[in-house]
Amino acid sequence: MSAPRTLYDKIFDDHVVDRQNDGTCLLYIDRHLVHEVTSPQAFEGLRLTGRTVRHPEKTLAVVDHNVPTSPDRKLGIKNEESRIQVEALAKNAADFGVEYYSETDRRQGIVHIIGPEQGFTLPGMTIVCGDSHTSTHGAFGALAHGIGTSEVEHVLATQTLIQRKAKNMLVRVDGKLPAGVTAKDIILAIIGEIGTAGGTGYVIEYAGEAIRALSMEGRMTICNMSIEGGARAGLIAPDETTYAYVKDKPRAPKGKAWDMALEYWKTLKSDEGAHFDKVVVLDAANLPPIVSWGSSPEDVVSVQGVVPDPAEIADENKRTSKQRALDYMGLTAGTKITDIELDRVFIGSCTNGRIEDLREVAKVVEGKTVNPRVNAMIVPGSGLVKEQAEAEGLDKIFIAAGFDWREPGCSMCLAMNDDRLKPHERCASTSNRNFEGRQGFKGRTHLVSPAMAAAAAIAGHFVDIRDWK
Ligand SMILES: CC(C)[C@H](C(=O)O)[C@@H](O)C(=O)O
Numbered sequence: 001m002s003a004p005r006t007l008y009d010k011i012f013d014d015h016v017v018d019r020q021n022d023g024t025c026l027l028y029i030d031r032h033l034v035h036e037v038t039s040p041q042a043f044e045g046l047r048l049t050g051r052t053v054r055h056p057e058k059t060l061a062v063v064d065h066n067v068p069t070s071p072d073r074k075l076g077i078k079n080e081e082s083r084i085q086v087e088a089l090a091k092n093a094a095d096f097g098v099e100y101y102s103e104t105d106r107r108q109g110i111v112h113i114i115g116p117e118q119g120f121t122l123p124g125m126t127i128v129c130g131d132s133h134t135s136t137h138g139a140f141g142a143l144a145h146g147i148g149t150s151e152v153e154h155v156l157a158t159q160t161l162i163q164r165k166a167k168n169m170l171v172r173v174d175g176k177l178p179a180g181v182t183a184k185d186i187i188l189a190i191i192g193e194i195g196t197a198g199g200t201g202y203v204i205e206y207a208g209e210a211i212r213a214l215s216m217e218g219r220m221t222i223c224n225m226s227i228e229g230g231a232r233a234g235l236i237a238p239d240e241t242t243y244a245y246v247k248d249k250p251r252a253p254k255g256k257a258w259d260m261a262l263e264y265w266k267t268l269k270s271d272e273g274a275h276f277d278k279v280v281v282l283d284a285a286n287l288p289p290i291v292s293w294g295s296s297p298e299d300v301v302s303v304q305g306v307v308p309d310p311a312e313i314a315d316e317n318k319r320t321s322k323q324r325a326l327d328y329m330g331l332t333a334g335t336k337i338t339d340i341e342l343d344r345v346f347i348g349s350c351t352n353g354r355i356e357d358l359r360e361v362a363k364v365v366e367g368k369t370v371n372p373r374v375n376a377m378i379v380p381g382s383g384l385v386k387e388q389a390e391a392e393g394l395d396k397i398f399i400a401a402g403f404d405w406r407e408p409g410c411s412m413c414l415a416m417n418d419d420r421l422k423p424h425e426r427c428a429s430t431s432n433r434n435f436e437g438r439q440g441f442k443g444r445t446h447l448v449s450p451a452m453a454a455a456a457a458i459a460g461h462f463v464d465i466r467d468w469k
């Protein structure tokens with residue numbers, strides 16, 4: 001009998017092409033997603049050395065970070081740098097025979113949203129992209145992680161990647177989530193608990209009753225932010241929820257191939273007794289809605305809490321850094337979270353820009369009006385999410401409430417396009433990063449769930465969504 005293995009061990013082992021004595025491995029890569037920011041030099045490298053893309057059919061390219069989200073974006077991109085990046089990807093995809101979704105393609109959207117939508121992302125696969133939030137695809141029980149631009153070139157040329165095995169970490173979330181508390185709150189709570197370096201050197205497998213109960217959308221939200229906890233990747237073992245989501249997606253296996261795939265996918269779980277180097281356990285029943293107060297995703301507190309006091313931190317470096325975060329955020333220790341007023345609300349991103357997120361938002365804002373002080377935008381994660389939302393009439397609810405309803409893209413998740421905060425503007429955001437300047441120079445970001453962002457847009461300040469009527 002071979003030793004019990006984790007899900008990560010299994011997927012890794014199944015993809016090893018070569019293993020050196022020092023542990024360096026060459027891994028086969030099943031799927032490669034490409035966006036405009038991290039691919040120009042990689043394609044240029046191929047050109048300079050006269051190489052081709054080894055498997056264009058295992059590669060999919062899309063523009064997302066730099067595309068405008070205004071309705072008139074068909075008229076072109078005004079910002080020169082953005083335009084050059086987008087045009088470069090269009091040309092590279094055409095030159096190298098890679099399928100490409102331009103900003104006018106209805107399937108276009110954020111790279112981590114379109115992969116699953118197209119059935120390009122499947123259980124058991126190795127998936128890479130020159131983007132840290134590639135961890136999102138781990139929700140399907142795929143080993144998915146970000147790579148650097150030189151690695152993008154390596155994968156384009158060889159369909160393989162040099163990797164060393166990471167350690168195994170298990171995050172088990174037991175129990176049932178209370179009403180109003182979501183996948184976003186789970187992952188913010190996990191990062192609050194383990195810290196942004198807690199997952200360094202690990203691949204995290206999420207398990208437990210609360211994880212099993214999540215939809216694929218919720219699971220993607222969790223895996224998406226694994227990287228904010230320092231982990232190389234996040235994983236959730238596939239189950240009936242996964243298969244139901246994947247079935248009939250454009251690129252999912254069909255007929256006999258589906259049956260064979262399913263048989264394999266059912267083996268994709270950690271064996272009884274498999275060894276984890278680190279285990280963290282959380283109880284879902286005790287989780288409140290969470291709001292970030294600082295400039296790191298670990299700076300989180302319950303919506304019922306107050307802005308913490310750095311003076312209470314013993315470690316000097318940490319104390320100084322958290323004080324700096326408070327200053328940057330323009331907050332005073334002891335302020336009640338529900339007393340924090342907002343200027344902007346951003347609902348979207350690869351963390352929370354999927355259809356289920358928009359349905360949650362619609363439930364909260366239907367028949368209500370955005371606070372006049374607040375400028376609130378909703379950016380669907382893809383063209384297909386937008387179509388689905390419109391088919392369900394969600395856009396009408398949003399527009400009637402005073403939200404700006406946009407075209408798909410990364411938008412205000414990061415300030416790489418026209419959507420950005422002005423200095424000192426304070427934003428409730430469903431995205432994944434609250435670093436200094438992330439949403440615009442001197443902008444102030446509070447990370448929250450879609451329901452919490454929606455309620456904040458209406459109230460003009462944070463409210464406990466559990467009290468929402
Ligand atoms: C631009 C890209 C390389 C970057 C990433 O790697 O994650 C971006 O998507 C982000 O979220 O910061």
Ligand code: SF4
Nearest residue numbers: 133349350410413414
């Ligand atoms: S939505 Fe944000 S986190 Fe996701 S890929 Fe785009 S910039 Fe990165």
